[in-house]
Amino acid sequence: MFDNSIVKRTGQMWKLYLSFILLLLGSASIFGSIISAKTTSYSLMAILIFGGLIVSLSSLIFVIVSVRCPNCKAPWFWQGISGKSPGSWLLWLMSQTECPKCKH
Numbered sequence: 001m002f003d004n005s006i007v008k009r010t011g012q013m014w015k016l017y018l019s020f021i022l023l024l025l026g027s028a029s030i031f032g033s034i035i036s037a038k039t040t041s042y043s044l045m046a047i048l049i050f051g052g053l054i055v056s057l058s059s060l061i062f063v064i065v066s067v068r069c070p071n072c073k074a075p076w077f078w079q080g081i082s083g084k085s086p087g088s089w090l091l092w093l094m095s096q097t098e099c100p101k102c103k104h
Contacts, residue, residue, distance in 0.1 A: 002094040006104075007076065014065050017076075019063035026056030071104035 002008055007016065029052030033045045040048075067077040079100065080093040098104060 004097050005094045006069075006096045006098060007067060007094060010070055014094070015063055015066050019059040022059035022062075023056050026052040026054070026059065029055065069099040069102060069104055072099060072102040074099055075099040076100075 007013055029048050033040060033048035033052070037045060063076070064075065064078050064081075068075050076093060076099070080089040083089075084092045
């Protein structure tokens with residue numbers, strides 16, 4: 001479906017996949033510790049929640065900083081999440097066939 005996407009053609013899809021996987025792992029750590037609150041010590045629960053937050057935020061920072069135009073370094077992911085509506089930014093990002101800034 002997105003074979004013509006500039007993100008895929010420039011070999012940056014792995015960055016989106018990795019970020020998504022890390023976001024899922026971080027979220028699972030947070031929610032898993034909350035669900036098991038009755039059987040988990042508070043210190044372990046705090047470590048799991050804090051660790052999950054760090055992993056989730058790191059994945060977001062990684063994808064914002066790394067998904068860029070190889071030519072002009074325009075931050076494609078950031079342009080999508082900051083300039084488009086919450087329901088349309090991913091479709092916008094994956095439907096771009098050239099850099100919106102330099103037309104690379």
